[in-house]
Amino acid sequence: MSTLSRTIPTQGLHHVTLTGAGRQITLDFWEGVLGMPFIFEQPNLDNPDESHLYFDPGDDRLITVFCDETREPVPGKTPIVPGAVHHIAFSVSQAVSIHLPQKLDALGIAHSGLKDRGFMSSLYFREPLGLLIELASYKFTPPQGISHARVLFEAHRIRVAAGDAAIADRHVAEALGVLVHGQVPSLSDV
Numbered sequence: 001m002s003t004l005s006r007t008i009p010t011q012g013l014h015h016v017t018l019t020g021a022g023r024q025i026t027l028d029f030w031e032g033v034l035g036m037p038f039i040f041e042q043p044n045l046d047n048p049d050e051s052h053l054y055f056d057p058g059d060d061r062l063i064t065v066f067c068d069e070t071r072e073p074v075p076g077k078t079p080i081v082p083g084a085v086h087h088i089a090f091s092v093s094q095a096v097s098i099h100l101p102q103k104l105d106a107l108g109i110a111h112s113g114l115k116d117r118g119f120m121s122s123l124y125f126r127e128p129l130g131l132l133i134e135l136a137s138y139k140f141t142p143p144q145g146i147s148h149a150r151v152l153f154e155a156h157r158i159r160v161a162a163g164d165a166a167i168a169d170r171h172v173a174e175a176l177g178v179l180v181h182g183q184v185p186s187l188s189d190v
Contacts, residue, residue, distance in 0.1 A: 015062035017086060021071040021129060023051060029127050034090070036063060055088045057090055077129045078130040079178060087124070087132035097121050097137035117153060118168045140172050151175050 020026045031038045036055035044050035044066050076171045080086060097114065100112070100123045104111045108186045111125040121137045142151045154175035164171070 013061055015064055017052075018122065018131065019071075019129075020053075020065040020067045021073045021076065022069050023053065023067045025073060025128050026053055026067050030065065032164040033109070034133075035070065042144050059091070063088075073128050074130065074132050077126070078132070085131070089134035089136045092135045092137050094121070094137045094139065096121045097123065097135065100135055118166055119155060119172050137143070137168065140176060146179055151179060154178055 012103045013153050027038060034057075035093040036057050038053060039062075040157070042052050044052045047066070048162065050066045050068045053065045053067055055065070057063050062166075071145050078084065101111065101113055104123075104125060109125050111123055113123065115122045115124070117136075120139055123135045125133055127133050138148055140148075140151065142148055151172065152175075158174050158178075159167050159171045
């Protein structure tokens with residue numbers, strides 16, 4: 001039996017569910033700050049004392065929050081212990097990312113400022129309950145029919161061969177060249 005036949009074939013992230021405080025705090029952040037449409041609400045089917053709010057982050061997946069009016073927000077950071085969520089990253093376009101510092105400043109939300117991560121730009125801030133949120137923007141567009149993950153896989157291979165510590169723009173550029181030119185054969189190669 002091959003290794004693949006023993007694995008579970010996942011097909012992407014379905015949703016992330018967070019523990020929230022009150023309903024209005026949740027709506028104010030997820031819809032009010034991040035602009036995620038509030039698409040439906042129902043009781044938490046495992047705990048009817050909580051409501052379960054569903055938001056659309058823009059990619060046909062869901063962010064959901066269990067709300068309980070008796071839970072108060074605790075300012076500060078969420079615990080960083082083994083098994084805990086460190087942060088959640090949402091994708092934004094480069095056109096949006098360059099304006100993020102000004103938008104968050106206008107909302108009075110402290111943030112990291114834009115950080116160059118080699119293959120992407122990132123900005124970090126905390127939601128009202130302390131969870132670290134990242135807004136990430138790829139600095140490249142993959143060739144048609146090729147995923148971001150495939151480009152990053154190739155960029156990683158190139159980075160390792162070069163002995164570099166992290167993926168940089170040059171690794172992504174080389175990976176794009178390999179992937180674009182490897183897609184269509186050339187009569188010159190015959």
